Amino acid sequence: MFKVIQQQFVPVLxxxxxxxxxxxxxxxxxxxxxxxxxxxxxxxxxxIAIANKQLIINYQTVLGLIFTLLILAGGFAFARAYTCQVWQKDGKFYRQGNYVTMILWIIMIISHAITDHIITGLGTTFVLYLGTSLVVQHLVLLNKIKNAN
Structure with a gap:
């Protein structure tokens, strides 16, 4: 029971x-x-998922990881970063998303859930997916700041 809560409820929160x-x-x-x-x-x-054989590395999972991490996580992160308003105040840069940012988050979550059902074991990569998406979004926002100067 705790494992179900940990794997599904906590990531959603x-x-x-x-x-x-x-x-x-x-x-x-x-x-x-x-x-x-x-x-x-x-x-x-x-x-850990690979070591415990929850995620078995084969042709299908490698393609699934490339698709989810590069195309979904990276692509949605890139799009989300461009929906954020960026401004400078008191020498610091700020950002704020909008309803489109929120819609892109929802679509990203649903997309990952769909790929989880298509490729066995891919659900174990949700935190990796999330981390990839956040890092890419942050890097794009930093690039927006650099180009604003």
Whole structure:
């Protein structure tokens, strides 16, 4: 029972928290570490899933990982970053998402859930998917700041 809560309920709560957090103004920090910590935890989770044979590496899972991590996570992150308003105040940069940002989060979650059902074991990569998406979005926002100067 606890494993079901951990695998399904906790990630959903994390996504809801992150998604709503993106609707509030937030300072963009160059040295932000949280996203990279989530990515590292996701890599570790994927490693454990492979070691425990929950995620079996074969042609289908490799293609699934490429599709979910590069195309879905990266693509939606790129799009979300461009839906965020970025501005400068008191020498600091801020960002705030909008309803389109929220819709893209929802579509991203649904897309990952669909791929989870198509490819056995891919559900174990959800934190990796989330971390990848957050890091890509952050890098795109940093690029927007760089181009704004």
């Amino acid at each position: 994390i996504i809801i928290y992150i998604a709503f957090k993106q609707l509030r103004p937030k300072e963009i920090k160059v040295d932000s570490k949280g996203k990279y910590i989530i990515l590292a935890i996701g890599i570790y989770d994927a490693y």
